[in-house]
Amino acid sequence: MILNDTIVALATPSGAGAVAIVRVSGPDAIDVVANVFESIKNKDLRKQKTHTLHLGYIKDGDKIIDQVLVSLFKGTNSYTGEPTVEISCHGSAFIQQQIIQLLLRKGCRMATAGEFTMRSFLNGKMDLSQAEAVADLIASDNEASHQIAMQQMRGGFSNEISKLREELLNFASLIELELDFSEEDVEFADRTAFRDLVSRIQFVLKRLIDSFAVGNVIKNGIPVAIVGEPNVGKSTLLNALLNEERAIVSAIAGTTRDTIEDELVIDGIGFRFIDTAGIRETKDVVESIGIQKTFEKIEQAQLVLFLVENSRAKDLEGLKREIEEIKNKYPLKALLVIMNKMDLLSETEISNLTSNISNLILISAKQKVGIEELKGQLLGLVNTGALRNNETIITNTRHYDSLIKALEEIQKVQYGLDMNISADLMAIDIRQALFFFGEITGQVTNDELLGNIFANFCIGK
Template sequence: MVLNDTIIALATPSGAGAIAVIRVSGPDAISLVNSFFNSIKDGKELTEQKSHTIHLGHIVEDKRTIDQVLVSIFKGPNSYTGENIVEISCHGSTYIQQEIIQLFLRNGCRMAEAGEFTLRAFLNGKIDLSQAEAVADLIASDNAASHQVAMQQMRGGFSNEIKLLREELLNFASLIELELDFAEEDVEFADRTQFENLLNRIQTVLKRLIDSFAVGNVIKNGIPVAIVGAPNVGKSTLLNALLNEERAIVSDIAGTTRDTIEDELVIQGIGFRFIDTAGIRETEDVVESIGIKKTFEKIVQAQVVIYLFDASHYAENSKLITVEIEKIKNQFPQKPLIIIANKVDTTDASLIKSELHYEHLLLLSAKEKTGIDELKNTLLQFINTGQLRNNETIVTNGRHYDALLKALEEIEKVQLGLNDGLSGDLLAIDIRQALYYFGEITGEVTSDDLLGNIFANFCIGK
C-alpha cells in the first residue's frame, strides 16, 4: 500500500440521500480538487484559501457541470490525517457521487482502502493505535454506554494511562541498562525501593484495567439473554413485552416457536440481546426437536438465563418445574438465572411464594406487561456499571486485554526477580518484554500484519 499518494472515498453511507460527502486526502488533494472547481464568488482558487474554510461552487469537467457543491479545506498537518484534506459535500444522488469520484480517479486519485484515512492519521502521529481503534468503536456504538467508552478512549483516556506507565518503566529500565555498563564498578543507578513501588503501582493499574474488560466487553457487544421454559408458558409474549412490539409469533398452540428469535433492547445504556427459544419438552416432531436442541446451544452462548413457567399451572407441574430449574443451575452454575412465574394475573401466586425460595424469583404477567420494569432492574444488577459512572478507564478491546495480560505476567516476573535478587541484565529482559506489550497497545510497537488486521475492519471512507 502506497501511503504518500492522494486517495478518495465516499465518507457518507452509500446510496441516495439528501447530501453525500466525498473525502480526498493526500499531498495533491487541494490542487486536484481546484482543477475541477469553479467558485461561484470571484473565481477564487482553492490553493490560495486558508485552512478550515468552506467554499461554494461547481464541480466541472470540460464545461460540463456535474453538481453544485460545498468544498471544505483542511491543510496538513492540522487535519484528521495530518495531510491536506478536501471534503466535497454534493447532492446525494448515487449518479452524482460516482461521477465526482470517477472524475478524480481518472485524474490522479486512488480509491482509498478500508480505514486508510484513519491509518494515515495514525502513521502521521495524529492519534495512537488505541485511539484509532476507538474510532471504529465509536462508529459501531449503538447505545449510550458504548458511545461513552469509545469517546473516552478516542480522547486518549486509556492510551494516556498506558503511556504514563510505559514512560516510568522505561526510565527505570534505562537506569538498569546503564548499570550494566558499569558492572565491574558495582554501582546502582536505579533505586530498588522506588522500583518496587513502581512495580506495585503498575500491577494495581494493570489488574484494574484487566478486570474492567468484563464490563467493557458487555458494553461493547451487549449481553445475550436466553429465555427458556416449557412450551406455551409465554416466552414469546415476554419477548414482545420487553421489546414493546410484536416481534415473536404468539399463539395458544404449544411448539409455535420452532427456532430461536433474537432482538436487542437497550436498558439504561446497556445492550441486552434477548433470545426467545423453542419450548423444552419431549417431542417426536423433527423440526421442533431441532429447535429444542438449539435452545440448549443458546443457553451455552448466553450470559444470563431466564427460566419461565406458567404460574396458573404451577400446582400440577411443580415437581417438573423444580427439576428443570435445578437442571439448568447444575449444568450452568456460573450463569445468572432469573426464574419468572408468568401469567400471575390469572391465578393466586401464594403457593409459588411459599414453595420457591430462589434468589432471583419474579412474578409477572407478560400479557398485561406487569413486572417488566422489575425484570429490567434485575438484569441491570448483573452489570457493574460503577466504573462507567466514575469515568474510570474501561477496556473493551480484546487485543488490548490480551496485551495487558501479557504485560502483567512480565511485570510479575520482574517483581519476582527483584525479590530474589536477580542481576540487572536478567531483570532488563523481562522489563523490555513488558515495555513491548505496552507499546503494542498504543502502536509504538507494530507490524504490517497487525495494522492490516485492525484497519481491515474499518469502513471505507474513514
C-alpha cells in the same frame, strides 16, 4: 504501504441522500481539486486559508457535474495530518460516482478501508488505540458503547498506558545503565521506588484487565436465552420486553419451532433475547429440531431466563429440583427464575413462593406486570459501576491480550526484585513489558498488524 500519494473516497454512506461528502487527502489534494473546482467568486483554492468553505462547481472540462461546498484543510491541520479537501455535493449516487471518477482520472487513488485513519495514526495525529476507537465510535449503537469509544478516542486509555510506559522506561534506562558499570557494582535505580512503581503498574493492569468483562458486554451485548416448557408464555414475555409483537403467540403448544432473536437496550446495555422452542418430549420432527436448537442457544447464552407457569406453585419441591438441575447443568451461566401469570395467584401462594424460592421474579407477561422489575434484575447482573464512575474500560480484544502479556512480564520483574536477581535478567522482562505496552498505543507495530486493524474500517474513514 504508499503514503505519498493522494487518495479519494466517499465519506458518507453509499446510496442516495440529501448530501454526500467526497474526501480527498494527500500531498496533491488541494491541487487536484483546484483543477476541477470553479469558485462562484473566482477564488483559487491554492491561495485560500485553511479551515475555510468555498461554494462553486465541480466541472469536467466545460461540463458542470454539480454545485458543491468545498472544505479546505491545509498542511497538517486536518484529520489525516496532511492536506485534505472535503467536497459536499448533492446526494445523488450518480453525482457521487461522477465526482470520484473525475478525481481518479486527475491523479487520485481510491482509498482502502480505514486508510484516512491509518494516515492520521502514521502522521502522529492519534495513537493506535485512539484510531481503533474511531471504528468503535462508528459502530456504537447505544449510550454506553458511545461513551467508552469517545473516552478512548480522546486518549483516556492511551494516556494511562503511556504514562506507565514512560515511568517504566525511565527505570529501564537506569537498569540498563547499571549493566554498563556491572564491574563497579553500583545501583542507579532506586529499588524502593522501583518496587512502588511495579506494584502500581500491576494494580492498574489488573483493573484494566478486569474491566474487559464489562467492556465486552457493553460492546457486544449479553445473549439471553428464554427457556421453559411449551405454552408457559416465552413468546409473550419476549413481546412484553420488546414492547412489540415480535413473536407469534398461540395457545397451541409448540408454536415456536425455531429460535427468534431481538435486542433490547436497557440503560445503555444491550441484551440479545432469544425466544426458544418449548422443551418437551415430542414426535414432531420439526419441533424436535427446534428443541435441539434451544439447547444450542442455551450453550451460547450468558444468561438464562427460566420461565415457569403459575401452576408450578402447587409443586414447589419439584420446581426447586428442576432449578437445581439447570444450575448444575449450566454452572457458569447466570440464571433468573421467572413465574408467569402471577395475576392468577393468591396472596398466600405468592407468600409461599417468595419464602421458598430465593430471587424468584413474579410477572404477568400478558398484562406486562413485573416487566420493569425484570429489566432491573437484568441490569443488576452487569457491573456498570466503572461506567458510571467514568473509569477506563477495555473493549478491544487486542488490548486485552497485550495487557495480559504485559502483566505477566511485570510479575516476572516483581519476582526478580523479591529474589534480588541480577539487573541483566530483570532488564529482559522490563523490555518485554515495554514491548507489550507499545503494542497497545502503536509505538511498537508492523504492517501486518496495521493491515488487520484497519481492514475492519469502512471505506472513507
